Amino acid sequence: MSLVFQMVIMNFKKNLQYRENFFLMCFAVMPINMIQFVIYFLMANFFESLIGWTSVEIMFLYLLFLITYTITQVVFRQLRFMDRLIITGQMDLYFVRPIPVLQSLIFTNFNVLELFAQLIPSIFVSPFILTNMHISWNMGKILVLAGAITGGTLIQTSLFLFIGVISYFTIRSSNLDRLYFNMRTFLNYPLDIFGNGIKSFFTFVLPMGFINYYPASFILDKTTSEKYLSFLSAPIGILAISVAIFVWKKTLKYYESAGS
């Protein structure tokens, strides 16, 4: 355990080596997320509601997604770029180490930058959002919120793991990374506007709807018929991560045995 702790400290120091660069990157990435919030804020000027969701509620939707995404990014960001590691042969370094590959990947690469760049906009914006929305909190909603954050993080992590896994079989998974970012934009808005086809896709095929849409619609009292779905975030998260870890381990075995 102390080995892990030392690796984390080492990584933190590594990041702080190029101090100006570090801060510069922080300040560059922060606006990316702030701009989203700003855009939603400006949208309030010209539309009353998007199928019943006000602009602040859409901000809450995005905030839920951002929080889970940030947590996953801090720990697992490098999984999205594994194809570079494989092509340059750096992946083999991780296999040589005495600790499991996944843990090694995580702990030598804590992405502290992400914490600053994405958590800080979230912290800035949360008070504004929470005070502008009228939520009647009860035990069920708090449960759903907690389930959403943990389950959502697990679902995001399993997505990252899948992107990493696919990079073993295809040469360029960077396109898949771009596809992930594109599909994310669907979840910036309430899934109802896209019609039943896309909504079912994000419920049954790629359960990203459980990251923010279903929990948010329960917390904001938006829905009557799909109430039970919002409680499924955590279970689905656990299911997704189990499948992802299983596939990951299988893939590692295949990679080792192929000896490339």
Place this chain on the structure above:
Amino acid sequence: MKYINILRVSMKNKMVYNWSVLLDVLIALIAIAVPVYLWRGVYSFNESIYTYMTNYAIVANIIGLVYNIEATDKIADHVKSGLVSYELIRPVNYIFRLFAEDLGAMIVRIFTIVIPMMIVSFFMFDFYIPKPHVFLVFLMLLAFAVVIMFLVHIIVSMLNFWFFEASSFMILLEIAILFLSGRFLPDFLMPDFLKPLLYSTPFILIYQKPAEIYLSMYRDDALNTNFLLQIITQQFLWILALLAIEVILWYAAKRKLVVQGG
């Protein structure tokens, strides 16, 4: 049976390429579809507004498919690896060469992604196709806009000569363009206090104004030549100003390179 292996490798290579193209098409489709559904949802009560906004969003995103400037990455790589001094010795002007490379890629993209996307959007989202002369005018504006886009990117990537990691500036540039160009929100939907900021940058001339020209016969019934001349003049003036800035920065950058001993 080594020929079968060669066959297998060749098939695998080709399939990777085809997957990549398919993925690009999917990505482009999603980028167009999301705003369309969004505007339909927002203005569901007023059909004429939302059809205009969805067409606007489709045009803006299709324009976005054209602009993909790789020159900035190349400059960053050359500077970081030190190869830039080698590149500068070549008999062709560095900047013009980068422009030619990007232009070539853009022209290919127009035929491989833009026109197919226009056709797909026509069938899927009732995309408005204008009369030929409007489309030609639109292409001309796009050509000028490409020059502006390229110059702006080059100017910001000049910072590579002074900073180790200029990628943060590039990110800021992309955000500024996303926000200030009318790609997502046109200027008539922005609050008034932001308008001075919008008009002090050339970015609306890159996305919004060409899109408005494209849709001009959809809204009114004729191509407003005054408006068109205004846009062309503004684009032209910006190109001159940006060229001047770029030349100054380029000489400063080269001098810095020589001083450093590269």
